Amino acid sequence: MEFSKFKVGLTSTAIILGCAGVTYLFYRKNKLRDATNAFKYLTIKIVTNESLCNEVVLELKRRCQSHHAIGFDCEWVTDHGKRKPVALLQLSTFDGYCGLFRLNCLGRVPESLKELLEDRTIYKVGVAxxxxxxxxxxxxxxxxxxxxxxxxxxxxxxxxxxxxxxxSQSLLGIMLDKSWRIRCSDWESEQLSERQIKYAAADAHVAIKMFVKLVNDLSVKNIWLLFRKKNGDIWNNLDKLCWQYSDIHFKLNVNNLKNNVSKEKNSGKKDKESFTLSKRYVHSIRTKPLYHNCFLEAPDGELLCTCDNKKAMWYVEKQLANIVKEDPLTVRLRFEPAGRCVGDVGRYYQLTKENKCVVCGATNSYIRKNVVPREYRKYFPDVMKDHSSHDVVLLCVACHQRSNMGDQCVREKLATLCNAPMVSKDFTKYSEDATCKKIRSAARALLYQSKKHVLPEARRKLLEDTVLQYYPDQTKVTEALLLEAADLQVVFENTEYECHGQKVVEHFVAQEGLLRLEEMWREHFLTTMQPKYMPELWSVKHNEERLRVRFNEGRLSEEDMKLIGISWAGNEK
Structure with a gap:
């Protein structure tokens, strides 16, 4: 009897707990708000002409001043797997002012909208x-x-x-309309439907809403971050938080895969989102300082430049210089150098350099960064390859990765400007024929098998059949046939291959001159990275100033001047 009472009581408790669980799940489900109801306060402007565009852009700029950011998204039509031009551009401020710019109706991007989109001081936030x-x-x-x-x-x-x-669900508790019917709808239609309008506005607005919430949460959690600011307002110091992520592609790459797999095995459950954000960085980190700041002197004791230990000792070992001081290592040449230091361009090479990231000042690790990428510089004439150390700076791992990602936009611009398309990694100058390689390998295995290691009969027959497939007119494998097959050509040149870097250099040689290409990359580095610790006297015009000196000293030929595009040569004599 007592056991029955206990059983009944246990059953009742289970029913109560089950009901409570159902009630909790029902509460959680209903706690999520539909975007249409949550964003009833939105003011949506559909822009189809330039006059209205200017008006909406002006209002967007006014309203986004407090957060220095704006929600951003785009929509387009895909026809039979091919993407058509962007049809709709969505921008939204935090207070709910949304501009839906129908680019397919406008035909182009008006100047006011172009200026807003290209304004680096206003962050365009969204997903990808x-x-x-x-x-x-x-x-x-x-x-x-x-x-x-x-x-x-x-x-x-x-x-x-x-x-x-x-x-949106996890941060704001808002459920967006992500039906494929609306996502893949006709964004080029004459009139957008009410559902399309709400969907497009919500996508842009939810991005800025999440961004503001996340930044505010950070300011609360990291109290120390506020005290570091001059006025304690994170929104007036937003760049210090966001600059390292600006214009950087977000990748969902598995980094510590082994750790994740181990955790999954231990827990017995597979977490679909067990990933980290960055994969192993392929560029090697320097284990030794780049700058040793040894001194190289002319025979009369005039300082020529600083250099590393290896270069200084090379002169000594070749009996071309003598050591005049051990610390810091100073060597004096026994011969007259081709040139002396002239002006600021010469003084640059005399200065000592610091082993730290030129962007953020980190000293714990650094990687060499070629401001002018090697894929272009390797096609420069020798006169411009000399003294290329000016364009080699040190960056920490994070800044190096950010800089390399930012370089891609310049490559794409150059590809368009110079008609030098970027090719995929799979399409290289030379390709390997897999079939020929297989036949050659089979022939060599048959030809060079040693007497001690005779191939099994089944293996030998398989290899012979492989060779005969390439020679359908032959019925028997002979030594002469194997010798011919063992020497088959495997690597072939792709006749349609065009080297992007080479075409870009050829374009600038023929048009603006290579000095302009160099300066373009240097300006890009300064603009995107905003380095705080660049070497003193580092200059965008460095090579022009250096070559000007060489020209005045009679060490620059007419052919060199044409290649690099020195228009001032005739006035400097």
Missing amino acids: PDDDGRYLYQDYNIALKGTLDVRHIARLSGHKPGGLGAL
Whole structure:
């Protein structure tokens, strides 16, 4: 009897707990708000002419001043797997002012909108905004600047990054309309439907809403961050938080895969989002200082330049110089150098350099950064390859990765300007024929098998059949046939291959001169990275000043001047 009472009581408790669980799940499900109801306060402007565009852009700029950011998204039509030009551009401020710019109706991007999109001081936040920016550049020649993938900030705040819909639910409790019917609808139609309008506005607005929430959460969690600011307002110091993520592509790459797999085995459950954000960086970190700051002197004791230990000792070992001081190591040449230090361009090489990141000042690790990428410089004439150390600076791992990602936009611009398309890694100058390689390998295995290691009969027959497939008119494998097959050509040159870097250099040689290409890359590095610790006297015009000196000394030929595009040569005699 007592056991029955206990059983009944246990059953009742289970029913109560089950009901409570159902009630909790029902509460959680209903706690999520539909975007249509949550964003009833939005003011949506549909822009189809330039006059209204100017008006909406002006209002967007006014309203985004407090957060220095704006929600951003794009829509387009895909026809039979091929993407058409961007049809709709969505921008939204935090207070709910949304501009839906119908680019397919406008036909082009008006100047006011172009200025807003290319304004680096206003962040365009969203999920994968850099991808949309690439399409805008391809379709309308808009160089979108200041993109910020909200997933960077989500990760920084301790949230697992996901798609726009997943982030909206986890951060705001708002469920977006992500039906394929609306996502793949006709964004070029004469009139957008009410559902299309609400969907497009919500996607842009939810991005800025999440961004503001994440930044505010960071300012609360990291109290020390506020005390570092002059006025304690994180929004007036937003660049210090976001600059390292601006215009950087977000990648969901597995880094510590072994650790994740181990955790999954231990827990017995597989976490679909067990990933980290960055893969192992392929560039090697320096284990030794780049700058040793040894001194190289002319025979009369005049300082020529600083250099590393290896270079200084090379002169000594070749009996071309003598050591005049051990610390710091100073060597004096026994011969007269080709040139002496002249002006600031000469003084640059005399200065000592610091072993630290030129952007953020980090000293714990650094990587060499070629400001002018080697894929272009290797095609420069020798006169411009000399003294290329000016364009080699040190960056920490994070800044190096950010800089390399930012370089891609310049490559794409050069590809268009110089008609030098970027080719995929799979399409190289030389390709390997897999079939020929297989036949050659089989022939060599048969030909060079040793007497001690005779191939098994089944293996030998398989290899002979492989060789005979290439020679259908032969019925028997002979030594002469094997010798011919063992020498088959495997690597072939792709006749359609065009080297991007070489074509770019050829274009500048024929048009603007190579000095302009160098200066373009240097200006890009200064603009995108905003380095705080560049070497003293580092200059965008460095090579022009150096070559001007060489010209005045009679050490520059007419052919060199034509290659590099020195227009001032005739006035300097």
